[in-house]
Amino acid sequence: MVGVPHSSGCATCVKRRIKCDERFPGCAKCEKYGKPCPGYDRGFKFIAGKPYRTPRQKSKTDTGSSSEERSKTGSPTTSDISQVGPQAVVLKEQPWSLTYGDVxxxxxxxxxxxxxxxxxxxxxxxxxxxxxxxxxxxxxxxxxxxxxxxxxxxxxxxxxxxxxxxxxxxxxxxxxxxxxxxxxxxxxxxxxxxxxxxxxxxxxxxxxxxxxxxxxxxxxxxxxxxxxxxxxxxxxxxxxxxxxxxxxxxxxxxxxxxxxxxxxxxxxxxxxxxxxxxxxxxxSPDFHNSVEQFFAYFTYAPSLVHKFYHLKHIDISTPEALPIISATLEQALDLQSKLAPWYEQFSRIAPPPLDTLASTDDPLYPIILTYSDMNHASIYCGYYAYMVIIHEILKTFGYPGPQAAMVIYYRDQICRSVEYSSVGVLGPYRLGFPLRIAIEVADSATRLWILARLEQFSKVYAASEPKNYEPIMP
Structure with missing residues (x-):
């Protein structure tokens, strides 16, 4: 097929017509040559040309059989392929299960x-x-x-x-x-x-x-x-x-x-x-059971936030606000009491994070949190976000205790987890909800810090656009 490379080596070695050692992430030949190695990806190759044309069919019988077979497998027909247009995407090799050459x-x-x-x-x-x-x-x-x-x-x-x-x-x-x-x-x-x-x-x-x-x-x-x-x-x-x-x-x-x-x-x-x-x-069964227990509690978070948000639109000093405040406080305290033993159990299954020096000279969070496992980090950050919501509610309605300090503590736990949890393509996805909650209770310095990270994430993960993080809670 024209335009499709046969070598599995990097593009530079192919162009130079030399054998590539295919070292990852870049080959030694390019290093010796003094140029950055372009890598080995052959996933997509776009070529300018005429739209795909349906091949001439041998007989009506063959055509019917082929069409029927594609119908059963659900694979696109040639008419689907012809809609791709002049910028076609071609196959290096045809996988056994595919009979079309669009991507x-x-x-x-x-x-x-x-x-x-x-x-x-x-x-x-x-x-x-x-x-x-x-x-x-x-x-x-x-x-x-x-x-x-x-x-x-x-x-x-x-x-x-x-x-x-x-x-x-x-x-x-x-x-x-x-x-x-x-x-x-x-x-x-x-x-x-x-x-x-x-x-x-x-x-x-x-x-x-x-x-x-x-x-x-x-x-x-x-x-x-x-x-x-x-x-x-x-x-x-x-x-x-x-x-x-x-x-x-x-x-x-x-x-x-x-x-x-x-x-x-x-x-x-x-x-x-x-x-x-x-x-x-x-x-593992223990991790599964603990995660499922947390998620069961997590499904109640929307109703808690809805009650809290509703109070933003009414005068909380009026008699009609008192039942809503009472119900919101009762639910927040109930969930807090359930999450406390859950946390003790989970921290025995998944080791709590360790304090580590940040890889950059971060003036706001010079000490970060590192975890033993990315799955553990995701659950811990979800827990921190939930605790921010609970303590923010308790603080707002004057419930006794160091509620304001706890809001700051859990908010900072989320921010200190960013360096570890943001690694990889899915890093910003994992942090979407925790950072959404953290920015709701952030002071000006912390808010700017979070927005700067979101701006970086948005280059790969569009949902991290800072404009998507406008405050919604009271």
């Missing part, structure tokens, strides 16, 4: 999975990175999911290589994914499938990584995701894929509920029990 997804997915799993060994993968591992096995079975995968993968590599053509292709694939998703959701035989569920999760994540114009965009997808999870019902989550997708989705569902004012349907014993019963592979 080298299968080869790129392994790189994508590896990058989203960093940092740490495979045994310490964050839950979100785990579900990326399903991508190769589900690709090629659903046109809706295929388009969603292509849009997300192309955008990621477009950002990595600063390639505007890839990013433009990602937008086109995203449009196709939305079109196919709407059709799939209207089809009774497809709407509750794992592939459609996967597409909705992936497109929501695409919005979080890409949309810099509309800060509410991810909320719209998160709302649709929640509606789909709710309509599917607890009984549909029985295989590893669906269980992992649900546990990835629930954080977005809770955040949407918290910031939209809508009730969180996951805050029921039926959903809690189902999720306790379904353990994601690779997670």
């Amino acid at each position: 080298n997804v299968m080869q790129s997915l392994e790189t994508l999975i590896d990058q989203f799993s960093q940092p740490g060994p495979s045994s310490q993968k964050h839950l979100v990175s785990q579900w990326f591992g399903f991508l190769p096995s589900v690709y090629g079975h659903s046109q809706t999911l295929d388009a969603s995968i292509k849009s997300f993968a192309a955008h990621h590599f477009g950002k990595v290589f600063q390639n505007d053509q890839m990013i433009a292709y990602a937008r086109a694939a995203y449009g196709e994914a939305l079109y196919r998703l709407r059709k799939a959701l209207k089809n009774p035989s497809e709407c509750f499938s794992s592939h459609v569920f996967y597409s909705v999760v992936l497109l929501c994540l695409y919005e979080l990584f890409t949309d810099t114009e509309d800060p509410e965009s991810w909320m719209k997808h998160a709302k649709g995701l929640g509606q789909l999870v709710k309509i599917r019902g607890p009984e549909r989550y029985r295989n590893d894929l669906d269980i992992t997708l649900l546990k990835v989705s629930r954080g977005l569902i809770v955040m949407h509920s918290m910031f939209s004012g809508e009730p969180c349907f996951l805050a029921t014993e039926e959903w809690h029990q189902m999720m306790r019963q379904q353990r994601v592979p690779g997670i």
